[in-house]
Amino acid sequence: MITSDDVENALRPAYAHIAPLLDAPGAEFYLEQRVKFPSIDGAFGTADLLIRIGRVIDVIDFKFGAGVRVRALTPDGDDDVINAQPLFYAVAARHSLPKFFVGVDKIKLTILQPMSIESDADMVSSVEVTHAELDEFIAVYRVACTEALSDTPRLERGAWCRFCPARPICPAHTAPLLDLAQFATPTPPRTPADKAAYLQALAAGLDLVDAVKDLRTALHEQAKRALENGDQVPGYALSAGRAERHWRDEIVAQVALLSLGFDHDDIIEAEVMRSPKQIELRAKARGLKIPQELIASARSGVSLVRAENVHAPVLGRSETARMFSEALKAFQKGGKV
Numbered sequence: 561m562i563t564s565d566d567v568e569n570a571l572r573p574a575y576a577h578i579a580p581l582l583d584a585p586g587a588e589f590y591l592e593q594r595v596k597f598p599s600i601d602g603a604f605g606t607a608d609l610l611i612r613i614g615r616v617i618d619v620i621d622f623k624f625g626a627g628v629r630v631r632a633l634t635p636d637g638d639d640d641v642i643n644a645q646p647l648f649y650a651v652a653a654r655h656s657l658p659k660f661f662v663g664v665d666k667i668k669l670t671i672l673q674p675m676s677i678e679s680d681a682d683m684v685s686s687v688e689v690t691h692a693e694l695d696e697f698i699a700v701y702r703v704a705c706t707e708a709l710s711d712t713p714r715l716e717r718g719a720w721c722r723f724c725p726a727r728p729i730c731p732a733h734t735a736p737l738l739d740l741a742q743f744a745t746p747t748p749p750r751t752p753a754d755k756a757a758y759l760q761a762l763a764a765g766l767d768l769v770d771a772v773k774d775l776r777t778a779l780h781e782q783a784k785r786a787l788e789n790g791d792q793v794p795g796y797a798l799s800a801g802r803a804e805r806h807w808r809d810e811i812v813a814q815v816a817l818l819s820l821g822f823d824h825d826d827i828i829e830a831e832v833m834r835s836p837k838q839i840e841l842r843a844k845a846r847g848l849k850i851p852q853e854l855i856a857s858a859r860s861g862v863s864l865v866r867a868e869n870v871h872a873p874v875l876g877r878s879e880t881a882r883m884f885s886e887a888l889k890a891f892q893k894g895g896k897v
């Protein structure tokens with residue numbers, strides 16, 4: 561579901577950046593284009609937007625999530641590391657759309673992230689790459705794929721594991737669970753000499769608990785995705801978040817409440833309108849009634865819960881599609897839905 565906040569905070573700013581590029585004289589573009597990486601079977605992806613203006617191609621990747629800040633170029637010590645994802649799309653696009661790339665001498669990789677967890681982050685981050693750098697990436701990527709698909713892939717924990725579907729079963733992450741089984745809660749030291757070992761044991765225990773929490777998050781995310789895709793995860797279900805009430809239109813509500821006898825201070829605090837709940841409490845104390853049409857209600861997000869705790873079930877995409885298709889057939893036959 562796309563909310564009006566999504567439109568204002570994410571879609572509109574992203575569109576404001578790309579509209580002048582799309583409107584530039586002679587601009588050509590591909591949107592949501594499936595592209596194949598050269599020389600590696602099964603390596604493909606969908607490039608969000610490719611825009612060509614003259615001899616320049618902009619490979620644009622939209623990031624509408626706010627959890628992790630993503631840049632086209634990340635400083636790493638003395639080096640700058642180019643983000644591999646837009647590099648992958650650029651290489652695959654050049655391979656899949658050779659005519660589109662004829663005569664191009666500048667390739668720009670751009671990440672557009674309108675909502676970042678870092679409030680002062682720039683929305684646009686770009687880096688220019690050459691054809692030679694794309695060729696170099698093909699070689700590096702091929703080596704990495706060969707190793708990853710071998711019988712003895714190297715496991716290396718890092719920030720990238722966050723997006724890895726193998727994380728719940730990856731030995732680099734599950735090993736701490738074995739340590740946890742043998743872990744004994746440390747007891748406070750009797751003598752100052754034991755203090756360092758005690759503090760070290762506390763830190764080790766906290767690290768173990770963090771590792772288990774990470775695993776919980778990974779399992780949670782995957783179970784949610786499976787349910788969204790229409791699969792069954794025994795004992796678990798998706799539930800819509802709690803209903804949150806808000807003013808349908810703050811200006812209209814303020815005018816209406818003032819005319820009903822509320823004071824300015826009943827309605828506004830520090831230049832912000834109080835919530836429906838806060839004003840309801842004041843209304844009760846003063847014997848006033850708030851017209852319910854001033855208040856709207858929306859459920860916040862979707863969460864994974866134990867099946868017995870579902871209070872507002874959410875259907876997976878395939879179930880929704882199936883029901884929609886059945887309803888449509890019934891409608892076309894003139895039957896009742």
Ligand code: SF4
Binds near residue numbers: 715717726727730732
């Ligand atoms: S979770 Fe394991 S397999 Fe996946 S990227 Fe991390 S170390 Fe590699």
